[in-house]
Amino acid sequence: MFTMRQWIVWLLIFTLAGCRESLQATPTPDSASARLDLRAEPDPPTSGDGTLMVTVTDAAGQPIDGASVSARGDMTHAGMSPTFGLAAGSTNGVYRIPFAWKMGGDWIVTVTAVLPDGTTLTGEYSFTVEGS
Numbered sequence: 001m002f003t004m005r006q007w008i009v010w011l012l013i014f015t016l017a018g019c020r021e022s023l024q025a026t027p028t029p030d031s032a033s034a035r036l037d038l039r040a041e042p043d044p045p046t047s048g049d050g051t052l053m054v055t056v057t058d059a060a061g062q063p064i065d066g067a068s069v070s071a072r073g074d075m076t077h078a079g080m081s082p083t084f085g086l087a088a089g090s091t092n093g094v095y096r097i098p099f100a101w102k103m104g105g106d107w108i109v110t111v112t113a114v115l116p117d118g119t120t121l122t123g124e125y126s127f128t129v130e131g132s
Contacts, residue, residue: 035056035058036054044130046131047101047103051099052097052109054094055095056095063093064115065090067090067114068113069112072084072109073085073109074108075105107126109127111124
């Protein structure tokens with residue numbers, strides 16, 4: 001079951017999805033107080049089901065648990081609907097997000113983390129997904 005914070009994050013994602021203009025293929029700067037790191041399993045990602053591993057740490061590199069973490073994947077070419085994923089929890093600051101890569105090609109994944117103190121972090125990451 002989703003928490004109220006997770007529902008709010010999903011509502012925000014779907015509301016802003018229609019307002020999105022263009023994507024940038026470089027990570028956005030992290031907050032001075034926290035950092036996001038993203039990797040995909042398998043690595044390199046292949047089309048089909050996979051997992052995004054998001055690590056959230058504070059400025060000292062200590063893990064942050066209790067955040068609401070979501071991801072949105074967009075292909076770099078027009079015409080594909082986005083893919084969404086939501087982490088169910090974390091262990092030592094690592095959040096696992098089930099993620100479906102719809103097809104091979106170039107993707108931009110936007111990760112949003114709402115920390116327990118209300119701080120919001122966002123990062124954009126580039127992936128090249130191998131076809132199956």
